[in-house]
Amino acid sequence: MTEDVSRALPLPVRSEELLQRLNTRRSAPAQNLTAPAPQGDDLQTLLSLALRSPDHGKLAPWRLVVLGPQTRADLAQKLTAMAERLPDPVKGKAVLGKLANPPLTVLVVSSPIQGHKVPVWEQELSAGAVCMNLEHAANALGYSASWITDWYSFDAEALALFGVKNGEKVAGFIHIGTLPEGPLERPRPLVSERVEILP
């Protein structure tokens, strides 16, 4: 899939900077993301790094759609009308700001191959890895990012609007841009609570 598939890659080296960044990484509140966002070469870098994600069977069981501001404004307008039939239309409409406002959004669609020996679950996990790598790549380029799904990721009519086909699922909308100030930390699970370390 890459052009130079036989090139030797470097072994990982300890990086205090990367450790520090991973220890302070935090999702952005999507509605607070403003310009600038990656564009040009940075956008290409972002996308190609995201596609370097683990994927059992080399199936690339996902596809990405870059949704620019105009496309999202149009979508949000149509989703506003659809939100009227939700149990809580006010809330359904309020969350649309997270979709419409950020300067850049990448929609990650999980498109697993049904009936393949690699289980669909593993193919879907790979789409999640693409989302996470998009966030890491955005951070590495100096931008903040937010992984959002919201109701329109699970609504058949809304999914058709986004071009998500039968058999596909939204893995996430990854919103990318710049925050005015660093986000607040949130409580984190403790290793001792969540991890069993066996001899």
Ligand SMILES: Cc1cc2nc3c(=O)[nH]c(=O)nc-3n(C[C@H](O)[C@H](O)[C@H](O)COP(=O)(O)O)c2cc1C
């Ligand atoms: C699969 C997935 C779906 C999410 N969907 C939403 C969402 O619909 N609305 C929302 O406000 N945040 C959503 N989030 C973001 C989380 O609520 C939360 O902000 C994020 O996990 C914080 O993680 P971090 O602090 O480690 O970056 C989603 C996160 C993930 C991983």
